[in-house]
Structures are given as structure tokens and as C-alpha cells.
Amino acid sequence: MLTASDLPLITFIDIEASGLEPESYPIELGWADTLGNGDGFLVRPLHEWTHWDPVAASIHGIQRDELFEKGLPVHEAAVRLNDMLGCEVVFCDGLDSDQFWLNRLFDAAGVEPSFELADFHQLHTLLSKQHMVSLQHILKGLPIPHRAQADAERYANAVLASYS
Known part of the structure; x- marks a missing residue:
């Protein structure tokens, strides 16, 4: 049986987006791992990325103007993710949507992602059934x-709590 000291490094990523429609794009990215590392940042939209869903904005609370003031350019955002995540398998809670938004970011940046995205439920390959049940309960x-880094930290902290 795994103990907390045997826990492999597990990294989570979360993405906030301009909406859920096909013309949506990533506006905030955040990641956190089970060692306490993490990062989060806003993404400055490209000029052609104009879609803005007010319902999505009411959930994440990010204003479009804030993206232009504080967001990283898409190339810098993609490189920063690669630099921080390396060649890890990174887990997310919405694989289809998150993969779509990551593809949108990396394609726009002209950069290949160095990491692989995996669905949260694939954690069963790393964690015991008991820990998965505990994790889901937590x-x-x-x-x-509904902020990218805080959402990723929620998952990383829950994994750690499932061992206590």
C-alpha cells in the first residue's frame, strides 16, 4: 500500500476559457503538483480571438480588459507551460475541453507541447482504488x-489529503 512518502509526483492543470463554444479560447492557465509547486497566469487574446461569453465570465470573474492588461502573449504562455511541466503527464478534469484549449494556445504560439494531458480518472493507474475513492469523496x-491555479491546487491538495 502506498503511503504519502511513496506518492509519485502528480501534476494537475486547469484552464479557464472565454466560453464553451467552438470559437472560445484559453484565458487563464494554472497548474499545481503534489510537491507544492504551481503557477498560474492570464493569457492575452490574439486579435482574432473575440468570443466572450458573459455567463462564463460571471463564473470565473475574469474581465476581458484584464487579459490585455495582465495576460501573457500566447507564445510566452506556451513556452512557460513547457518550461514548467517538462515531459510530465499532467491530469485535468475536462480532457476534451482542456485539450481543445491547449491545442488552440500551442497552435497559435507555433510551439509543440512537451507534456501530455490525461483525464483525472486515469489516476487509477497511479493510485489505489481506496485512494481514488477517498480522493473523489474529498x-x-x-x-x-473557478480560477485556474486554485482549481489545480484543489486537486493536488485532495490527493495529499487522501493519504492522511
Whole structure:
């Protein structure tokens, strides 16, 4: 049986987007791992990225103007993710959507991602059934912040809590 000291490095990523429609794009990226590392940043939209869903904005609370003031250019955002995530397998809670938005970012940046995205449920290959059940129970009791880094930290912290 795994103990917390035997826990492999597990990294989570979360992406906030301009909406859920096909013309949406990533606006905030965040990641966190089980060693306590993490990062998060806004992404400055390209000029052709104009879609903005007010319902999505009411959930994540990010203003479009804020993206232009504080967001990283798409190339810098893609390189920063690669630099921080290396060749890891990174877990997310919405594989189809998150893969779409990462592809959108990396394609626009002209950069290949160095890391691989995996679905949260694939954690069963790293964690025991008992820890997966505990992890899911812990997550149900935690609020969802709807901010990228905080959402990724929620998962990393829940994994750690499933071992205590």
C-alpha cells in the first residue's frame, strides 16, 4: 500500500476559457503538483480571438480588459507551460475541453507541447482504488474556485489529503 512518502509526483492543470463554444479560447492557465509547486497566469487574446461569453465570465470573474492588461502573449504562455511541466503527464478534469484549449494556445504560439494531458480518472493507474475513492469523496466536499491555479491546487491538495 502506498503511503504519502511513496506518492509519485502528480501534476494537475486547469484552464479557464472565454466560453464553451467552438470559437472560445484559453484565458487563464494554472497548474499545481503534489510537491507544492504551481503557477498560474492570464493569457492575452490574439486579435482574432473575440468570443466572450458573459455567463462564463460571471463564473470565473475574469474581465476581458484584464487579459490585455495582465495576460501573457500566447507564445510566452506556451513556452512557460513547457518550461514548467517538462515531459510530465499532467491530469485535468475536462480532457476534451482542456485539450481543445491547449491545442488552440500551442497552435497559435507555433510551439509543440512537451507534456501530455490525461483525464483525472486515469489516476487509477497511479493510485489505489481506496485512494481514488477517498480522493473523489474529498473533492466533493471542496468548493470549486473557478480560477485556474486554485482549481489545480484543489486537486493536488485532495490527493495529499487522501493519504492522511
